Amino acid sequence: MFKQNIKVFFLFLAVILLFVLIKNGQIFDLGILFRSTLVPQQAANSLLSPPNDIETVYQQLLVENSNLRLLEKENEELREFLNFKEKTNYQLVLTNIISRDPVNNNIVMINAGQKEGLAKGQAVVVNNGIIVAKIIEVSPDSAKFRLLTDNFSKLAVNIGPSQKIGGVLTGILGLGMNLSYIPQEQELKKKDLVTTAGADTKIPAGLIIGQIENIHFSEEELFKNASVSSLVDYNTLGIVGVIISL
């Protein structure tokens, strides 16, 4: 009985020790069997030693990635222009901004001119038909436009959902836009949309400009004033469209 007990005890002790040794990898690594039979040696080696040019490949991919992002952004902009054109049936000339005036940052040059059908006073739009400027000078191959935020920019606009309130939009030193000559009896609300009035023959009515941010008025004055915030950032314009015929 005792001998039998000793035998069984040592048998199980040996089994446990075997397990411990195998688990610690001191007898042999069981994983080697699987790796060598299931996965070809070459594949295992390639995983263990990565290629040397990994750094340069990474940099190339970074450059490629940034280019693709730019292309994606451009594609989105063009797609929006296309939608706008299909919706309104205006004849649109798409053009790139090539420079800004060094003295007055609000005067911008584009690479399309008379040859493309551009003329003074036409509307410059971005994305889904948001007007940002008016053409002020045209040469055969290029043109200049003045942003609505410029001091000398003036545009007749309509305000609010009913579009029955009129006013004049002027720029403030390239920083923002101001609405003036709004009759006192007219009721304005914050976030009201400001759109073009169509008083100018070359600018269609209903192009979005921005929305009302603040309203200023006092009892003594004849007219109300309001500041307007734009829906796009005028400093990051890339591709713009010019409406050449309505």
Add this chain to the structure above:
Amino acid sequence: MKYLSLILIFLVSVYVWLMLNFYTNDWHYIQPFLIAVLLVYYNIEDQRLYYTFATVAGLFISSFSGAFGLHAIIFIVLIFILKTLQTTLLTSKNILTILLLTTLSFLLFWFFYYFFNLIFDWNLYSFSTQWILIGKAIIINILVTIFLHVVYYNLVVKKHERQPL
């Protein structure tokens, strides 16, 4: 039926063990696996079965701990000592003998636990010498073992012994 009950005991031990270890507020000093190993030893005659149970239980706990194999070795050493004692000195199978063997096995468990660590220098365990807690847990362990053994003996073993009559 014997194998089924062994698997059941093992699963219950796993459940209780995981539950006690889930909240580490000193409940882990209670050792459901050692209780199960002792119960299996007391109630099963087949030598290979209770050694296998002890090995599997020990390896299960070891797989969660830093020193693989420590629990398994302690369990089979305990079984070996108990069996040796039963074949030499404590040959009767009354409740007093069971109580004595249970107490001895729980005390020996902690002795081996620290002793093996001392010899082999398994520094992976964080040993805390909370003797009072260990002592309390030992008493609970012994009571649980005796209770379950008595319940099993009276409800199952006696009934089956009577059957041939």
